[in-house]
Amino acid sequence: MNACITAGAALVAVYGHFLGDEEPLPRDGNAGQLVSRVAKAAELAAEAAASLADESMVPFFQAYRWALGAADDQTLQFLRRDAAALFELASYHGWTDRSPVPGDIWEKEQEA
Numbered sequence: 001m002n003a004c005i006t007a008g009a010a011l012v013a014v015y016g017h018f019l020g021d022e023e024p025l026p027r028d029g030n031a032g033q034l035v036s037r038v039a040k041a042a043e044l045a046a047e048a049a050a051s052l053a054d055e056s057m058v059p060f061f062q063a064y065r066w067a068l069g070a071a072d073d074q075t076l077q078f079l080r081r082d083a084a085a086l087f088e089l090a091s092y093h094g095w096t097d098r099s100p101v102p103g104d105i106w107e108k109e110q111e112a
Contacts, residue, residue: 037070043102 044063048056064083071079089095089105 034070037066040068041066056097 004032044059046068048059048063049057064079067079068076086105090099093099095101
């Protein structure tokens, strides 16, 4: 996937190789690490979304772990809050891997 290419390009800022001036590089190694983690999380999330239900759990949790590695404290709180809300909603509604989840679940959760 192109996310791997993006992650590799982001790490150029860490290792100092020059790819040319066609694409902007991260400002430093810290930004390069962050971008590479975000790209890897996006790649794995896309893999989970494209997988069958019984094959999606591993890439989902891998994506979540990569996202946690890229998140600051406030973002970590939001990720954990959203994950807890999803698990609670799934339990409350009895959702399974085959349940269609309404697209407006976040609006409904905010109204409660």
